[in-house]
Amino acid sequence: MALLDQPKTEIQRPVSNLFIVTSIVAALLLNGLPWQGYALMLRPDFVAMMLLYWCMHKPMRIGIGLAWVVGIFADVADASLFGQHALTYTLLAFGGVVLHRRLQMFDLRQQTTQVLGLFALTYTVYALVHWLVDGDVVWGYFLGCITSTLLWVPLSLVLQRLRQIRVGRDHR
Amino acid sequence: MLDNTHSFRFFNRGPSPMARLVFFAMLSLLLMFIDTRYRYLESTRSTLSVMVAPIQALATLPGRLWNQVGGYFSAQSDLNNQSQSLRQQHLGDAAQLAQLQALQAENQQLRKLAELSARATYSTQFAEVIYIERDLFKRKIIVNKGADANLQAGQVVMDDAGIVGQITRVYPWLSEVTLITEKDHVVPVQVLRNGLRTIIFGAGDTSHLTLRYMPISADIIEGDVLVTSGIDGIYPAGIPVAKVTRVERDAAYPFARVTCLPIGGVDKHSHLLILSSLPKLPEPPVAGSATEEGKNPKVRRKK
Numbered sequence: 090m091a092l093l094d095q096p097k098t099e100i101q102r103p104v105s106n107l108f109i110v111t112s113i114v115a116a117l118l119l120n121g122l123p124w125q126g127y128a129l130m131l132r133p134d135f136v137a138m139m140l141l142y143w144c145m146h147k148p149m150r151i152g153i154g155l156a157w158v159v160g161i162f163a164d165v166a167d168a169s170l171f172g173q174h175a176l177t178y179t180l181l182a183f184g185g186v187v188l189h190r191r192l193q194m195f196d197l198r199q200q201t202t203q204v205l206g207l208f209a210l211t212y213t214v215y216a217l218v219h220w221l222v223d224g225d226v227v228w229g230y231f232l233g234c235i236t237s238t239l240l241w242v243p244l245s246l247v248l249q250r251l252r253q254i255r256v257g258r259d260h261r
Numbered sequence: 262m263l264d265n266t267h268s269f270r271f272f273n274r275g276p277s278p279m280a281r282l283v284f285f286a287m288l289s290l291l292l293m294f295i296d297t298r299y300r301y302l303e304s305t306r307s308t309l310s311v312m313v314a315p316i317q318a319l320a321t322l323p324g325r326l327w328n329q330v331g332g333y334f335s336a337q338s339d340l341n342n343q344s345q346s347l348r349q350q351h352l353g354d355a356a357q358l359a360q361l362q363a364l365q366a367e368n369q370q371l372r373k374l375a376e377l378s379a380r381a382t383y384s385t386q387f388a389e390v391i392y393i394e395r396d397l398f399k400r401k402i403i404v405n406k407g408a409d410a411n412l413q414a415g416q417v418v419m420d421d422a423g424i425v426g427q428i429t430r431v432y433p434w435l436s437e438v439t440l441i442t443e444k445d446h447v448v449p450v451q452v453l454r455n456g457l458r459t460i461i462f463g464a465g466d467t468s469h470l471t472l473r474y475m476p477i478s479a480d481i482i483e484g485d486v487l488v489t490s491g492i493d494g495i496y497p498a499g500i501p502v503a504k505v506t507r508v509e510r511d512a513a514y515p516f517a518r519v520t521c522l523p524i525g526g527v528d529k530h531s532h533l534l535i536l537s538s539l540p541k542l543p544e545p546p547v548a549g550s551a552t553e554e555g556k557n558p559k560v561r562r563k564k
Binding site: 114117118119121122123125152153154156157160161162165166168170171172173175176179180183186187218222223225 | 278279281282285286288289290291292293295296297302305306309310312313316317319320321323324392393401403430437444
């Protein structure tokens with residue numbers, strides 16, 4: 090578990106805005122892949138994960154406003170109710186921004202449990218809106234919340250690595 | 262006096278997260294309200310969809326490439342078989358078509374004799390399915406024709422066998438089709454065997470339709486074919502919709518439970534036909550004016 094207990098003191102280069110935007114667009118792309126049936130039920134919400142990651146690590150730059158805008162785009166892409174994703178991503182970003190100090194104190198393993206709570210909250214709001222509008226609760230939504238949480242550690246590691254590669258390249 | 266309760270901030274970073282949360286949450290709720298109640302935002306949605314379109318196109322690219330490669334390498338024997346079966350089907354269809362034309366002419370003549378308005382003929386457009394459902398438990402698909410091909414919301418989508426759905430939203434180059442299996446989607450139908458009029462509802466899962474509000478005494482049996490009745494003026498009459506698979510009659514309930522399967526390949530095809538919109542029917546008499554007349558018999562008597 091050496092990977093998970095990386096020292097927190099490691100200095101990372103400032104992230105360029107382009108990198109952040111690219112990662113969010115990539116997440117939208119992953120969400121837009123033609124998932125079907127059970128795969129769709131188990132599909133983690135990549136956009137939510139990416140937004141939470143940036144809200145946690147760069148709360149000064151990526152915040153609630155941007156999450157809302159991304160949510161609107163997600164609504165258009167999913168042909169869902171206008172504002173449904175926007176509301177959930179707003180809540181998620183609020184959680185990330187407010188808790189970012191606490192979350193950064195934990196290592197990745199401990200973060201996972203905290204993140205599960207945040208994802209569960211957002212999925213609950215999403216399901217609640219769906220229930221209010223369409224009148225039925227879709228429990229399948231909550232499976233996505235669990236897979237999102239399971240993918241939190243790989244995502245964090247990958248993004249950490251990507252940010253370090255940039256440092257290495259600049260030094261050469 | 263100094264106000265110590267107010268926390269001092271070194272750097273001004275705009276409104277606090279809480280204020281932002283409340284603002285954006287209210288904004289989202291407002292948008293949701295407007296979208297469900299008034300549908301004012303369709304133009305905004307189509308504008309934004311133009312910006313999202315490249316991402317969507319890129320996301321479906323691997324699947325489409327895979328299909329194309331698969332099609333390229335499909336075996337010759339397969340194609341031979343397919344063309345043979347298509348030829349056979351064509352022969353059968355041609356015979357039926359000749360019969361149909363004769364019947365159509367006869368029908369037209371009879372209708373003219375009976376002074377009924379002629380049944381409208383409709384042209385069709387061909388469209389390809391690009392995305393399947395984007396949201397779990399929502400029975401919607403996206404096809405590759407939109408406002409550029411003069412599509413309009415409300416047009417009927419079918420395949421070679423029967424009704425598949427209805428266009429509910431039109432974007433510049435795409436449009437969204439709600440399948441007949443979508444929860445609470447309604448199609449007015451008629452039992453082919455005896456002309457019994459009823460309404461068929463989507464049940465929300467893949468291959469399932471139900472007839473609600475069928476009296477227990479209704480003459481409906483397993484294997485009955487339901488076709489559109491054409492009564493609302495949206496669906497043209499006589500297109501197959503579903504086949505009854507199960508009828509449950511329980512004396513404890515006033516209505517029979519009738520389960521049906523769609524005849525059209527709601528989940529199967531990648532190509533669909535879109536019917537041009539039908540000529541508008543004359544507006545039905547407004548219920549309000551009728552009740553007013555009923556309420557004020559004096560007024561009517563004066564006239």
